[in-house]
């Protein structure tokens with residue numbers, strides 16, 4: 001029998017248990033999503049910041065509300081015990097729940113800030129993040145355009161950032 005190596009003298013860090021999302025909750029989540037060839041849009045509740053919100057009951061009956069991009073990430077990665085603090089939207093659409101490269105990805109605050117600078121999101125012009133209607137109005141316009149399912153023309157109109165033009169009296 002080989003000798004055991006001594007354990008490093010480090011404080012024990014308890015593992016952070018991931019939330020369990022049941023199959024039933026998972027199925028209900030996807031009833032509020034419309035998939036397009038690019039983004040998969042949340043068409044349920046939209047928060048003031050433009051992100052989708054999802055509320056569900058845990059196994060113990062308590063309720064949990066979380067951003068839909070985070071819920072989608074947890075559903076896509078049930079194998080992870082610890083989730084990233086920051087999730088990035090590569091597509092810059094806050095109501096997108098597609099967990100794939102170019103859409104929702106795990107990241108870090110530093111990476112997210114670098115990405116924001118690289119894409120001009122911190123100052124614009126960048127469709128989506130600099131929509132003059134505001135982030136929530138944009139997500140709501142997209143949701144409304146998808147109310148009867150995916151229609152590329154209706155979606156394109158909802159996603160078009162218009163110049164607000166002169167104020168008329």
Ligand SMILES: [Zn+2]
Nearest residue numbers: 039091096103
């Ligand atoms: Zn997307």
